[in-house]
Amino acid sequence: MAVRCNLIMKHMEKLAPIGYGQEWDNIGLLVGDPTQEIHRVLLALDATEEVIDEAVAKKVDLIITHHPLLFKRIKSIRKDTPVGQCIYKLIQHHISCYAAHTNLDIAFGGTNEILAQKLGVYDTKVLHPLCSEGEVFGFGRIGRLKEPVTLEQYGNFVRDHLGLTHIQVVGNLQRNIHKVALCSGSGIEFMKDAVASGADVYVTGDIKFHDAQAAQQMDLCLIDASHYGTENIVIPTLAKYLKNWAELESHRVDILASEINGQPFYLLK
Ligand SMILES: [Zn+2]
Structure with missing residues (x-):
């Protein structure tokens, strides 16, 4: 039926x-x-x-x-x-x-958790919580890779695992990446959460020039995997x-x- x-x-x-x-x-x-x-x-x-x-x-x-x-x-x-x-x-x-x-972005098993799985990020927690009590839910995720890799290696991995032809990377390509923050779509507003959580790199889409400069000043690497690439x-x-x-x-x-x-x-x- x-x-x-x-x-x-x-x-x-x-x-x-x-x-x-x-x-x-x-x-x-x-x-x-x-x-x-x-x-x-x-x-x-x-x-x-x-x-x-x-x-x-x-x-x-x-x-x-x-x-x-x-x-x-x-x-x-x-x-x-x-x-x-x-x-x-x-x-x-x-x-x-x-x-x-946004309900799918926030959901457990939703966009951000699917993105974390695709990007090899384990032990994930919510990056930007929207509540202070009870069940913690919110935007983005923060977790770690199984083993540290360089920013260059991780950038290549992200591009290939999202099926993209290219990505944009901010930071020293030889830097070791272990802790990864991510937010599907346009997540640059949560860059401060990524810094506060001790992330080595923040993966999101729609990153602007001045955001990239701010990340450099805060010693945070960025990967712009595009709005479409992080959501599709x-x-x-x-x-x-x-x-x-x-x-x-x-x-x-x-x-x-x-x-x-x-x-x-x-x-x-
Ligand atoms: Zn979107």
Whole structure:
């Protein structure tokens, strides 16, 4: 039997509780009908128009993304605006759209823990806690490598394990790296937490020139593995999570990972 949208939502929320979502964020079912029967799900980092076209072509009923389609406040839904056009297309083709964003980043087993596993970081703790009592949850993770390696070796490892063509590195390439802090997406605001936790290197995306200078002054190495590179790794794990559940509970629903390359940057050499 096909499965209703709200049952998939419930299972997503087991992994990424809605309560972990930040106030400024916009998560959950953003477009669609919670009672809709879902036969096919498409997972992607963003619900771009290209991804929505892919969903239409593949007869998908539900798109689950990391970045929310509706993020900034909108005052109209018009076909002549990029977001309006996406909403139009979704509704015309009866496709629902769900987002798990900061709640998935914070979640145990979510984006940051998947990133830590990919980057060979063990014994992880939360880098930037959001609570002082009870269960400690928050952004980023800090842990250690099994054995120290040089920054150059670790940079190569990060690039290869995230399937990237290139990364940017700040710091002495011969420095020994043992303690690693990381935050998926745009995590430079937590650089001070990385320093305070004694990290040798901080891996994140979207690092600016002055952040790199500040890191040098604080003797912290940086690896910019890109916003896309540090987040897109969540998609195969999410696919596996939903597939296992569907199989276990005998739901007839196909789980697909988007084949669109959502990395907007190209490197010209
Ligand atoms: Zn992001």
